[in-house]
Amino acid sequence: MRDVAIIGVGAHASGRFLDKPMKALAYPAIWGALDDAGVKATDINVAYVGNSLGGLLTGQEGVRGQVVLQHSGITGIPIINVENACASAMTALRGAWLEVASGAADIALAVGVEKMNVGDSARTIGALSGVSELDLSELGMQFTTSYAIHPKINLKSRMAEYGWTAADFAKPAVKNSYNGSLNPLAQHRRPLTIEEVVQSRVIVDPLTLLMCSSISDGAAAAVVCSADIAKKFSSKTHITIAACVLQSGVYRLPGDERPDSATTSAYAAYEKAGIGPEDLEAVELHDAMAPSELMLYERLGLCGPGEGPRLIDERITTLDGRVPVNPSGGLCSRGHPVGATGLLQICELVWQMRGEAGKRQIEKRPKVTMAQNQGGLLLGQDSAVYGCTILKS
Amino acid sequence: MKILNPDNLRVPTEPGKTPCLLGNRCRDCGIVVFPKMPVCPSCHTNGAMVEVEIGRTGKLYSHTISHFAPAGFTAPAFQIFVDLPEGPRIFSLVGAGLPVERGVLEDGMEMQLVVEPLADTPEHRDELTYKFVPANGART
């Protein structure tokens, strides 16, 4: 396998863009990445396009990747459409990485795009329920419910087990809202307080509105190439993909003692990259509901059981901390256009590693970073997809 | 009225027989799954799954109140996970007739299966499915 470098990234802002179809959202992200990399449309050998809900919500059921890329002038190459729920974009990146790592391609493009605002939020929520296995969603189960009481997450049980309070649940939302307030591409740019997060409307007890990521349109893209030719195109900080791991969930019965799938995918990535959690200098993780960030700290090995709130109290994961988490604002502030999220995470890490993150730049430019992305829900108590990418410069 | 998913739920018409869920037990390793699947997810054996009647009762594992309903459902509503004595931990809705308030359900309480319309809405009024209710009435 060859070493693979990321030489260009680009993103569309996340938010509500009712008048923009998918291809209009994707175009600035794609050309942002091409221009950033210094490559032409005709330099791209192969492209992977991640999207989750576009079929149901826009009616473009097939060939979404080809539609989006033709609009951006990229045609006549292999184009692979990727649907992997909220991890679609990370899956697209893995495809592009594998094409180059294997030697099948020299330069590959990964795109993630999502159009969620269609003027009818009930329809959007309905479509989103479709990334849970139908046996669950046909009973009216929603994602928010799964975060509140699903056995693998069960935030309510954390309150009982570790004494976590509603204020603890609000801490990641408050931390990330500050980061998001410094990000011109973020959907929500107002810094929040613990009080207003706790006191906002209850969506699914114990989750309140301001603890939940919201409906969002957006897009992101990355150009990857063989590490040995990266310098030909880009003189920017040389960033390589040290690991790009993808796992499906596993069927679990009560009492299953195997490690959680977020843990096993993260540790598989650590092993491939030859590092441990203590080496990370910045992390973008999948905080679809803000308190799940506390749980993911444990699963990625950043702290022990129940210690999540302490990492924020002691300013370890804040922007000025030892390992800033979600410097972009994360899913709740930056936004969660589901099929774009994994690449939005990658964009942020690349900007941070290059020192291009503007007002939210981490003071000591991180050299080892992780993006953790997951999605979907299966019978048997696991998410459907777990993705984990480690970058090094 | 029709049963939403007859493969999952048995509603006997004979007197004295009570409704139950239909799962699969693996002849090789013994685990029980719900809903059914042809390959054992634990030992991965193909063709060893046999149908078993399960889930007449259960224990409440976790519960919440959802204040937002997807199309075709109503809010607020309880959403729960139930541990079945045969092994599976399943998602379920809660039967009608309970006030949807904090303190009405308590994790660990004994539950029993009931058969009711999926939701009291035009979309789902005629679809029967399984739900669970406290076996000894609500806590308060």
Ligand SMILES: [Zn+2]
């Ligand atoms: Zn078996």
